[in-house]
Amino acid sequence: MQHAKNGSALEVAAAPPLMRKKKNGGMGFLRRDWQLYFLLTIPLAFVLLFKYGPMTGLVLAFKDYKIARGFWGSEWVGLEVFHEIFAKYDFIRAVRNTLLLNSLDLVFSFTMPIVLALLLSEIRSVRFKRINQTLLYLPHFLSWIIIGAIAYQLLSEGNGVVNNVIVMMGGERIPFLQQDTNWLFSYLAIGVWQSMGWGTIIYLASISSINPELYEAATVDGAGRWRKAWNVTLPSIRVTIVTLLILNLGKIMEGSFERVFALQNKATTEFTTTIPVLVYRWGIESGDFSRATALGLFQALIGLALVLAADRIAKRLGEDGLL
Amino acid sequence: MRKIRIAMLTMALVLVLSVLAACTDGNNGTDSNGNNTPPAGEGASDNGGNADADGEYADYSGGFPERVTLEIPVYERAFEGWNVTDNYYTRWMQQEFGDPNNIEVKFTPITRSSEVTDYEQLLASRRAPDIIFHYDMPQALAYYGEDVMQELDYGEIEHYAPTYWANMRATIEQYGSVNGERVFFFAARPAADNFTTLIRKDWVEQVGMKVEDLTSLETYNDMLAKWKEARLGVGGASLLQNNYTYSYPFREWPIDEQERALYSDLSVADLTWAASERYLRNLNTQYNNGWIDREFYLRNDDNKIKAEFVAGKTGTYGLYLTSNADVFAATLANNPDAEFAILPPRALIPEGYEPQGRAYWPFGLIMGINYESTPEERAAVWMYLEWMSQPDNLFFLQNGVEGQNYTLDADGIAVKEADYAGESKLSNNNNKDYWALVTEMAEYESAEVTRKAYLRNWAPPGYEGLAEVMLQYYDEVAEYRTPDALYSVVLETVGEYKADLNALFQELYVKLALAPEGEFDALYEDAKQTYLDAGYQEILDEKQQAIEAGQYS
Structure with missing residues (x-):
């Protein structure tokens, strides 16, 4: 009923401008709503300057870039740089690791905020809920370098606090960060710890907008808390979940450089060579900006393809999609 | 249709303008002729300097007519309580060398443990100092390979830095060229190691x-x-x-x-x-x-x-x-x-x-001139090296203020006050990151006095014997160092x-x-x-x- 009411109100409101538009000619909409269009120019300029502007740098991927010769003075080399990076020893490994780490992240770091948001929404005491939320948000504000240092203080095999406690209790030291498989689990767990609180914000907002009548109806039908969460809350925030899932799929070829960089060590290198790490090594450490740009471009294109594919699949499954 | 066309045109215009804005200044290192490297030996022309007798090099002995900013790299080693870019000695250098020559001496910190990364970032953002340095030849060659160093004119160095040139000429002439191009100049390295x-x-x-x-x-x-x-x-x-x-x-x-x-x-x-x-x-x-x-x-x-x-x-x-x-x-x-x-x-x-x-190798820091440095800045670099090559200036930088940082003993060696913590306190490595541009080790007039001085500088109070043993071992295995x-x-x-x-x-x-x-x-x-x-x-x-x-x- 509410939707129907709103819909008709919108239609009524929309009618007069349509008529006026004809009267004022093609630019009428600009004259009428110029304040809104003016406001729009700010974010638009921001996006153009800081998102599209730097894209001119992508030409480096097709050039033998020399700092001294500048963007346009450097020699064009076509796809040679791409051939070079595809032939590199670390390239395949980096693609594999990036996909692996981010897929696992998608499974754990993406789902945990949903679970947490469902749990938080069930807390009745407002004070207790706020304290919990604040505590859960805090890790998001810590830099990965700090988190890395804390992780090694706590988890390192030789001196870590956790291992010292294990030894005191008569156990054996566990190489949480110094053995490949363990490192992978620690990497994921630390990632979940760092991001899950912050990730709940959007879901909590979405949950708070669910019509209470649905819960009341479910209660009347005899549904318990689990049943309400499963049959009311989750379906109601489905659109948000799908949208965030599509956006996260676009990042599956990216991954956090800082996170790998801060948590890596040379004894566990099986999973630590990722695309961002290679971009850093080639671009910043070696000064080979062409190679780093080509890799970045490759990564972005795969990311774009994944977003488009996910969007299409979502639409086929009956969801709204993103585009 | 017309409306869409206008909107598209506006968008395109904004896009093009923003792209142009993003591309100007920072990203294009070439002038309209595609040149980016000032020709070696090019004398100053637009700064009002006077050419010398043969007209080849401008005369800046009375200082530059217009203020020149000289950017000198200095290693940042994260010494506690030490600001590498602003301290007693940087201010002293400005006062003693900068001001009389109308030069603004600015120091660019280069993190010692990630210096190549720092340099690459500075070069890419066009903020690299006038000197590009490294201790090791492979990396110095890598910088050269990136075309970020100017070709040198030995005559220009000799003209502006005669003392430095006299000290380092043989080394520069022997090791300073790559593929026949003169690019490197060096600091001296007396044979010693601590x-x-x-x-x-x-x-x-x-x-x-x-x-x-x-x-x-x-x-x-x-x-x-x-x-x-x-x-x-x-x-x-x-x-x-x-x-x-x-x-x-x-x-x-x-x-x-x-x-x-x-x-x-x-x-x-x-x-x-x-x-x-x-x-x-x-x-x-x-x-x-x-x-x-x-x-x-x-x-x-x-x-x-x-x-x-x-x-x-x-x-x-x-x-x-x-x-x-x-x-x-x-x-x-x-x-x-x-x-x-x-x-x-x-x-x-x-x-x-x-x-x-x-x-x-028989040299300390390997240096080149930033490809973006102007002829005036290049001249200022040579003048800076010349000033630092003067024994009094070098001695002050290495030892600080007499009576505060050190006292002179009978051999004329500066004996450090280990506990001195006043304004003129030296950095933890005796200011080496400033004077390393001309030499890797402090030296005295004779080898014996220099050795004694090394011992004093290297011997921690209460552990004097350690420096002696270290030098003894150093000499013992000398024949096996290659x-x-x-x-x-x-x-x-x-x-x-x-x-x-x-x-x-x-x-x-x-x-x-x-x-x-x-x-x-x-x-x-x-x-x-x-x-x-x-x-x-x-x-x-x-x-x-x-x-x-x-x-x-």
Whole structure:
């Protein structure tokens, strides 16, 4: 009923401008709503300057870039740089690791905020809920370098606090960060710890907008808390979940450089060579900006393809999609 | 339709304008003619300088007519309480050199532990200082290969910096050219070194040995085994990175010139060489027996390595010995009975081998002029080097204020006040990062006085004997020190693969060190092949060609 009411109100409101538009000619909409269009120019300029502007740098991927010769003075080399990076020893490994780490992240770091948001929404005491939320948000504000240092203080095999406690209790030291498989689990767990609180914000907002009548109806039908969460809350925030899932799929070829960089060590290198790490090594450490740009471009294109594919699949499954 | 067209046109216009805005200034290093490097020897023209008698170089002896900003790089070593860009001495240099010459002397901090990264970022953002420097030739050549250095005019250096030129001319003329192009100038490097390894003498004696007994790697390993048995601690160890000199003690003697030129390279580890295999096999044994720091691969900076020694967990520690080294007091605070000695050089040498080590090339910092520096800034660089080459200025920078930082003894040597903490306090390495542009070591008029001065500067109070022993060991093994080959051509493959191979080497060597002893042989064979395939074979091939063409020394 509410939707129907709103819909008709919108239609009524929309009618007069349509008529006026004809009267004022093609630019009428600009004259009428110029304040809104003016406001729009700010974010638009921001996006153009800081998102599209730097894209001119992508030409480096097709050039033998020399700092001294500048963007346009450097020699064009076509796809040679791409051939070079595809032939590199670390390239395949980096693609594999990036996909692996981010897929696992998608499974754990993406789902945990949903679970947490469902749990938080069930807390009745407002004070207790706020304290919990604040505590859960805090890790998001810590830099990965700090988190890395804390992780090694706590988890390192030789001196870590956790291992010292294990030894005191008569156990054996566990190489949480110094053995490949363990490192992978620690990497994921630390990632979940760092991001899950912050990730709940959007879901909590979405949950708070669910019509209470649905819960009341479910209660009347005899549904318990689990049943309400499963049959009311989750379906109601489905659109948000799908949208965030599509956006996260676009990042599956990216991954956090800082996170790998801060948590890596040379004894566990099986999973630590990722695309961002290679971009850093080639671009910043070696000064080979062409190679780093080509890799970045490759990564972005795969990311774009994944977003488009996910969007299409979502639409086929009956969801709204993103585009 | 018209509306859409107009909207599209507006969008396109904004896009183009923003792109142009993003591209101007910062990203295009060329002028309309495609030139970016000022021609060598170009005299100042637009700054009102007066050309000298032959009209070749402008005369700035009275200072620049317009203020020139000179940007000098300085290593940032994170010394506690020390601001590298603004301190008593930077202000003094501005006052004594900058102001009279109408030059604004600005210092650009370069993080010592990640200097290449810092330089690359500064160069890419066009904020690099006027001097581009590095201690090692392979990286200096890499900068040259990136075209970020100007070609030099020796006449110009001589004109603006006659004292500096007289001091360094022979070195510059011998080593300063690449592919026939004059690009590098240098700081002097007197033959001396204060890098050494400390050992806990009390631990050695507690296991019934003497430091003098450590005459081979075998006896050293025996001692480590006894330390472990007595639960005293382990040998210090750290992650190999940046400079690859680890295999010297395991190399054959006498050296094979061509083999040395092929494998010995500061910037790329020689993983496939037999000397490396011997090194790795020993490391593997030490690790598996629990004789060394089991988390050595986490110790990737000096503070972490030192922390283990100070805490009494490790019994050896490599450092640059200076009179103000804080490691002694810190260790004693935790272990009041600690005693220190210098590890004899043969303690790390397997029986049947000689105590080889890397000799420095006969120069200190290798420098080039930033390709973006103007002729005036270039002239200011030479004037700065000239000013710093004056003995009085150099002495002040090295020693500080008489009566505060030091007192002169009967030999005319500056004896440091170790506890001085006033305004003119020197940096923890005696301001070396400023004066290293002209020399690597402080020198006096005679070799004997210089040696005495070294001892005073290097001897921590209460441990005077350590510096003496260090110098004695340095002299004893002098004949076994050899430098890496210097190539007179740019080795393209080194620049291309260096960063990848360094990362791969660390991965492979840590894996080999941590492997069970029985698996070492198979893993090493695999590691060699992986390393060769990842680009090392191409480096060896290119080097071999250069060796055959005689393009090395």
